[in-house]
Amino acid sequence: MKKSVLVLSALALFSLVGCGGGEGTSSIISGSDSASSSETTSSKAQVALASLRKRGHTAVVRMETTVYRLSGDPSELGVRIQRVSTFKHSYDAVRAMSEELDAYYYDVYLATDSSGDPILDENGDYTFNFVASHSSDGTPATYFRDEETGTAVTHEIDVDNTLDVTYMSDYDDSTGIYSPLNFDVVARNPWDYIRASDLTEDAEGVLHLDLEKANFLVDCYGGSSINWVSDAKVNLDDEGHIESLDIVTPDIGEPGRYRRATTFHVDYSGHGIDQVQDVAPYENDNPELETALACLDGVTNFKYRRDMYVTDSLTGAIQTSATIGYYNEDLVYYHHLYEGTEENDEVNQEVYEAGDDYDYVVAYNEEEGIYYAYSYEWSTFGWSWGIVSLSGTQPYTFNDFSEIGPRFNMVDAAVFRKTGEKTYEAEEAVLANVGTYFDNQFAGVHSEALIGGTTKCIITVNEAGDAIEKVEMAFNSSTWTYNVTFTLSDINNTTIPSYLNFGE
Amino acid sequence: MSSSAVLLAAASITSGVYFGVHGDSVDVKAILDQFDSGYHVSVTASETTTYPESLSGLNNTRNYAISQTYGWLSDGTSRAKAVKDADGFIHYAGEDGASVYDSLNAYNEVETFVEDYYGMDVLYSEAYREPWAYIDTDDINGETLELDRTKASFLIESYLGISRAVEEAHLVVDNNGLVTGVEISFLDRYDGLEVETGVFDDVISSFSASISYSYSDIALDYVKESTNSNPELETAFTSLGNNYTMVVSGNQFTSNLAYYVAGNSIYVSLDASLNALSDGDMLYEYNEASGRYNSYTYSLSSDTWMRGSSSALSDIIPEFSTFSTAIYYEESAGIYALVDDAIYSAPLAYIPAYYDAIFDDAIGQGAYATLANGALSSLATSFSVSGIAVNVTESFSSIGETTLPSYVSRG
Numbered sequence: 001m002k003k004s005v006l007v008l009s010a011l012a013l014f015s016l017v018g019c020g021g022g023e024g025t026s027s028i029i030s031g032s033d034s035a036s037s038s039e040t041t042s043s044k045a046q047v048a049l050a051s052l053r054k055r056g057h058t059a060v061v062r063m064e065t066t067v068y069r070l071s072g073d074p075s076e077l078g079v080r081i082q083r084v085s086t087f088k089h090s091y092d093a094v095r096a097m098s099e100e101l102d103a104y105y106y107d108v109y110l111a112t113d114s115s116g117d118p119i120l121d122e123n124g125d126y127t128f129n130f131v132a133s134h135s136s137d138g139t140p141a142t143y144f145r146d147e148e149t150g151t152a153v154t155h156e157i158d159v160d161n162t163l164d165v166t167y168m169s170d171y172d173d174s175t176g177i178y179s180p181l182n183f184d185v186v187a188r189n190p191w192d193y194i195r196a197s198d199l200t201e202d203a204e205g206v207l208h209l210d211l212e213k214a215n216f217l218v219d220c221y222g223g224s225s226i227n228w229v230s231d232a233k234v235n236l237d238d239e240g241h242i243e244s245l246d247i248v249t250p251d252i253g254e255p256g257r258y259r260r261a262t263t264f265h266v267d268y269s270g271h272g273i274d275q276v277q278d279v280a281p282y283e284n285d286n287p288e289l290e291t292a293l294a295c296l297d298g299v300t301n302f303k304y305r306r307d308m309y310v311t312d313s314l315t316g317a318i319q320t321s322a323t324i325g326y327y328n329e330d331l332v333y334y335h336h337l338y339e340g341t342e343e344n345d346e347v348n349q350e351v352y353e354a355g356d357d358y359d360y361v362v363a364y365n366e367e368e369g370i371y372y373a374y375s376y377e378w379s380t381f382g383w384s385w386g387i388v389s390l391s392g393t394q395p396y397t398f399n400d401f402s403e404i405g406p407r408f409n410m411v412d413a414a415v416f417r418k419t420g421e422k423t424y425e426a427e428e429a430v431l432a433n434v435g436t437y438f439d440n441q442f443a444g445v446h447s448e449a450l451i452g453g454t455t456k457c458i459i460t461v462n463e464a465g466d467a468i469e470k471v472e473m474a475f476n477s478s479t480w481t482y483n484v485t486f487t488l489s490d491i492n493n494t495t496i497p498s499y500l501n502f503g504e
Numbered sequence: 505m506s507s508s509a510v511l512l513a514a515a516s517i518t519s520g521v522y523f524g525v526h527g528d529s530v531d532v533k534a535i536l537d538q539f540d541s542g543y544h545v546s547v548t549a550s551e552t553t554t555y556p557e558s559l560s561g562l563n564n565t566r567n568y569a570i571s572q573t574y575g576w577l578s579d580g581t582s583r584a585k586a587v588k589d590a591d592g593f594i595h596y597a598g599e600d601g602a603s604v605y606d607s608l609n610a611y612n613e614v615e616t617f618v619e620d621y622y623g624m625d626v627l628y629s630e631a632y633r634e635p636w637a638y639i640d641t642d643d644i645n646g647e648t649l650e651l652d653r654t655k656a657s658f659l660i661e662s663y664l665g666i667s668r669a670v671e672e673a674h675l676v677v678d679n680n681g682l683v684t685g686v687e688i689s690f691l692d693r694y695d696g697l698e699v700e701t702g703v704f705d706d707v708i709s710s711f712s713a714s715i716s717y718s719y720s721d722i723a724l725d726y727v728k729e730s731t732n733s734n735p736e737l738e739t740a741f742t743s744l745g746n747n748y749t750m751v752v753s754g755n756q757f758t759s760n761l762a763y764y765v766a767g768n769s770i771y772v773s774l775d776a777s778l779n780a781l782s783d784g785d786m787l788y789e790y791n792e793a794s795g796r797y798n799s800y801t802y803s804l805s806s807d808t809w810m811r812g813s814s815s816a817l818s819d820i821i822p823e824f825s826t827f828s829t830a831i832y833y834e835e836s837a838g839i840y841a842l843v844d845d846a847i848y849s850a851p852l853a854y855i856p857a858y859y860d861a862i863f864d865d866a867i868g869q870g871a872y873a874t875l876a877n878g879a880l881s882s883l884a885t886s887f888s889v890s891g892i893a894v895n896v897t898e899s900f901s902s903i904g905e906t907t908l909p910s911y912v913s914r915g
Contacts, residue, residue, distance in 0.1 A: 054642075176697055177697050178696040178698070179709070181667075183669075184657050184667075184669075213638075216633075
């Protein structure tokens with residue numbers, strides 16, 4: 001729900017702001033404008049409003065916008081967007097709002113028969129086919145109000161177990177300036193802007209929200225594509241709290257061209273109870289893990305194996321692979337194993353030459369004092385080691401040994417909870433970002449999905465309790481699920497395989 | 505982060521007091537009721553951006569100002585929220601929520617215009633939101649008159665479209681209990697200028713604003729047909745009939761056009777200063793059979809008139825004799841000005857179709873009709889075209905005596 005801050009001229013027609021209202025105020029026309037604040041408002045309205053105004057709660061917003069193309073041309077696509085958003089507002093020690101979004105997108109095709117003619121329903125109206133073209137799980141976001149600046153900030157726990165506060169900002173590419181966003185624009189609770197007198201009771205005792213305020217509410221919940229509101233029925237629970245909101249939005253469009261239909265409904269729960277969860281540094285006391293995470297400090301000799309098990313949720317396809325990293329201060333060798341074989345099998349006693357993956361070497365150049373990366377690939381002159389380039393002729397280099405392998409010594413032991421005698425699992429607040437620290441920095445999984453997308457991270461410490469034995473991780477990318485296991489061994493006892501032909 | 509406490513009050517509110525300061529209390533509900541009834545607000549604001557010293561040449565200040573009246577329009581059976589802007593336009597919500605305003609056209613008819621921005625309808629509830637309707641009694645401390653910071657920020661956002669964090673805000677109330685202003689101090693905003701990847705310098709944005717309120721002369725009315733009577737002007741318009749000469753000049757035009765309206769023939773010279781045909785000159789001849797005018801365009805290179813499509817008279821020249829003169833008032837002897845309600849729409853009707861492309865998005869600003877010896881001497885109109893002031897003067901002569909110039913002949 002990131003909003004833009006727009007600077008407008010003094011007499012501009014617009015005030016384009018968050019919760020700027022929806023699309024219309026029929027009450028203004030009909031004369032059912034909101035009652036003056038001096039008018040007596042029903043106790044029902046007051047109780048209802050008090051259940052959500054400046055009070056913690058959860059709102060689940062379901063909205064749908066469908067644009068039908070009515071030209072009769074099957075090539076003209078309509079679109080349907082369904083969104084379910086969960087907003088949670090907090091008024092505890094700190095004002096906060098969290099938002100979790102699920103969105104589904106469909107292309108809307110005019111239904112046609114084999115001749116290409118539109119298929120009509122019993123009323124003579126066009127019919128449509130809906131084809132899901134994309135769906136996504138939204139990323140949950142939580143915004144806190146920084147009381148000192150009034151801006152919206154996010155709280156995250158870094159892998160070093162410190163609280164990271166980040167300002168939400170708007171970027172102006174004409175000036176190159178990032179401007180912090182005002183919390184009160186980014187994360188409005190629309191009910192804070194509604195009066196009891198905006199809730200009027202009909203003959204059946206049902207409350208209806210003033211239409212201007214209803215449009216404002218729709219906009220606060222991200223419903224900018226929703227048609228103008230013609231009615232907003234407020235449903236109450238047994239305690240008189242607002243339980244749900246039924247928004248009525250008449251279709252709009254042009255005959256023969258298009259029709260836009262929208263729906264909007266909100267369910268409320270957790271009145272005065274639900275609160276946005278803040279994060280704080282963890283207090284897990286894991287001395288053994290602390291030692292294990294530091295097991296490679298100052299160490300330049302070890303073996304780090306990576307096993308991957310990848311499944312495609314769509315096709316069920318499975319891929320497996322294994323790579324062993326032989327780390328030595330002057331040379332690191334990544335040896336790709338033939339599928340289904342083990343390190344000591346004869347087939348693996350030579351540099352990998354299957355072509356679907358490569359063996360790599362990172363070697364120290366004494367003259368220049370830096371490391372260069374090489375890959376073993378087929379070229380015109382047969383299999384040979386060639387320099388790995390970043391782009392064009394820029395070689396892939398490293399200034400220091402510590403830039404090559406895993407860097408889990410940067411991870412604080414307190415961000416893991418002990419789940420077994422020797423196992424530790426990453427806490428929720430750091431899980432998404434922790435995976436990359438266990439990956440090789442060169443020739444690793446190297447997936448962006450590991451940064452922010454780690455879904456599992458379990459560490460097993462060795463029997464002696466002084467080093468990591470293995471790390472089991474998982475992440476998703478597209479339809480693929482990656483399960484990755486890193487195994488650490490032979491610290492200060494690793495030799496580079498004799499079959500390695502690098503430098504010959 | 506430091507803050508800039510900028511407390512500004514309009515001159516009209518300097519006599520106001522914080523009731524609560526002395527232990528008094530005000531009726532907050534009455535204050536909100538007052539705002540619900542309608543008010544006039546003037547807001548001036550200033551936004552100063554200060555760059556790091558090495559870039560101090562980029563420092564700048566941007567000023568904002570609005571002056572508008574929030575109130576109600578009533579047709580006797582229902583009422584609608586409305587806003588009168590500094591130019592006198594009254595905006596209200598149309599049937600589908602789009603912001604509309606009314607204006608009298610050249611025929612003294614009320615026309616309703618839907619406001620749009622780059623082709624999208626402007627929503628009244630967004631563009632002209634009345635912010636006090638979103639403020640409740642618990643947002644104001646009746647003792648200290650402190651306004652909730654979030655709602656104070658909302659005030660500025662609604663009036664100016666600018667979102668700024670507020671440090672503190674207090675209502676200023678006069679001895680009659682009316683809010684005459686809001687004193688607001690804003691927090692400085694520390695923006696980040698990325699001077700190199702991942703390296704930011706502070707750019708400090710300071711904001712100050714003055715809000716003042718008044719409650720007199722706030723009645724709003726729907727635009728109604730004018731009932732002015734200007735018999736002399738009416739005679740002058742109708743006397744033009746279908747015989748007169750009109751020279752059109754304008755501050756943004758490179759040459760003046762001359763229209764020779766001679767009964768069934770109309771000759772348009774693209775250069776009124778020439779006493780000869782010029783390339784592109786147009787000739788219109790009335791065709792009784794079709795009731796339209798056949799058109800011809802002069803080609804200098806071939807010295808011929810080329811036939812074009814036929815046109816209705818209104819597509820050639822305004823039919824002045826059909827326009828209403830009730831939308832004028834006599835400003836001084838022989839000089840008539842458009843009434844305010846007509847300045848948006850009516851002036852465009854006075855401009856010949858030849859200029860349509862130029863005046864596509866023109867906003868009328870006014871018109872003056874000048875009489876000389878009872879005859880229409882000139883019609884001066886003004887417009888805003890994409891923010892540029894365009895003034896057009898149509899000078900009339902040879903009324904009832906106009907013939908085509910002798911050099912105009914199709915052979």
